[in-house]
Amino acid sequence: MQVNFFAVKRRNSFLYCALLILLTISAIIITEYDVVKGFTSIPKAIEWASANFYPNEKALKKLPVIFDTLIETVLISIAATTVSAVFALLFAIFGSKTTGVGGVLSQLSRAIATLFRNIDVAAWSMILLFSFGQSVMTGYFALFFGSFGFLTRAFTEAIDEVSNSSVEALRATGAGYFSIIFQSVIPSSIPQLLSWMLFMVETNIRHATIVGILTGTGIGFLFNLYYKSLNYSSASLVVIVIVAAILLIESISNYVRRVIL
Numbered sequence: 001m002q003v004n005f006f007a008v009k010r011r012n013s014f015l016y017c018a019l020l021i022l023l024t025i026s027a028i029i030i031t032e033y034d035v036v037k038g039f040t041s042i043p044k045a046i047e048w049a050s051a052n053f054y055p056n057e058k059a060l061k062k063l064p065v066i067f068d069t070l071i072e073t074v075l076i077s078i079a080a081t082t083v084s085a086v087f088a089l090l091f092a093i094f095g096s097k098t099t100g101v102g103g104v105l106s107q108l109s110r111a112i113a114t115l116f117r118n119i120d121v122a123a124w125s126m127i128l129l130f131s132f133g134q135s136v137m138t139g140y141f142a143l144f145f146g147s148f149g150f151l152t153r154a155f156t157e158a159i160d161e162v163s164n165s166s167v168e169a170l171r172a173t174g175a176g177y178f179s180i181i182f183q184s185v186i187p188s189s190i191p192q193l194l195s196w197m198l199f200m201v202e203t204n205i206r207h208a209t210i211v212g213i214l215t216g217t218g219i220g221f222l223f224n225l226y227y228k229s230l231n232y233s234s235a236s237l238v239v240i241v242i243v244a245a246i247l248l249i250e251s252i253s254n255y256v257r258r259v260i261l
Contacts (some may be wrong), residue, residue, distance in 0.1 A: 063233050066222060066241050073218040074245065076136065077204035080143035085155075085197050088113075088148050089186075092155035098162055099185050113156070116149030121207045125214040134216035138213035141210050143204045151200055158192035159185055191260045198253035205246055 028035060057212020093099045095109035119127075124142040132138040164186050186193075219242060226235040 044063060045180075052232045053236045054233065055240065056233045059231075059233035059237045063237065063241075066219070066234075066238055069219050069222050070241055070245055072136075073208045073212065073220075074205060074249075076140050076218065077143060077208050078201055080140050081147050081151075081197060081200045081204055084144045084147035085151055085193075085200075088151035088155050089193070091148075091152045092159055093181060095152070096156050096159040098159055099181055109152075110156075113149055115154035116145055117153055118149070119145070121146035122210055125211050129215065136215075136217050137212045138215040139208065139217050140217070143207060146207065147200050147204060150203075151196060154196040155193060158189045158196065161192070162188045194217075194260055195257050198256060200248065202250055202253055205249060209242060 070147075079200050091109045095106050121142050122258065124145045125138060128138045132141070187196055208218055209220040209223070212218030212222075213224045215221070219238060223235055223238040223242075224239060226232075
């Protein structure tokens, strides 16, 4: 039986690899993509970037404006994450197997979370453009909805990992539903919940750049403005500032995770 199992596994792996290769070749043929030209253009792209895509003295004068826009983007990302986390925790409690009330409410909570999670932030930006236009609110709600779907799923799994023994012990003492949640489930899950929130803040700062290009706000809009006006020096400075900010925030969040976990 063990020999047959490994044989079936190897056969399935071979079939999946063959299917992947077939799909790749089909895509190349359909799109008429020149593979050789694509690879040979990489050195030329690096050469162009080395000659044009670097900040100069004129670009450095725009650093205060870039910093102000970056701070605005970071604050919007943090606000969208924290507010969505509150709603996500509520839906996670109702949808969790440990704390869920069951029935239609639990199914509805999981269904809403699944719907919001499977719509990309960029898609939310385009949808919300019809309602709010190119404004900060469009970017905020796009990040909010994307964060809500992801955090609801993450929070639900974190709550489900809580040991049922403490929940059963409180139920045996006659504790009510809200007492169990606030005295057992949430305190036990707080480290994981905070860790997921920090991860979402990092992710939203990255997403905010793309969202800003679509909504005409934030650091993404500034990069798009400089790039389209052929001001590559200033555009490169925006990229450097974004990368530095992401690395700094990631370092801070990693430190906080080590402390709380």
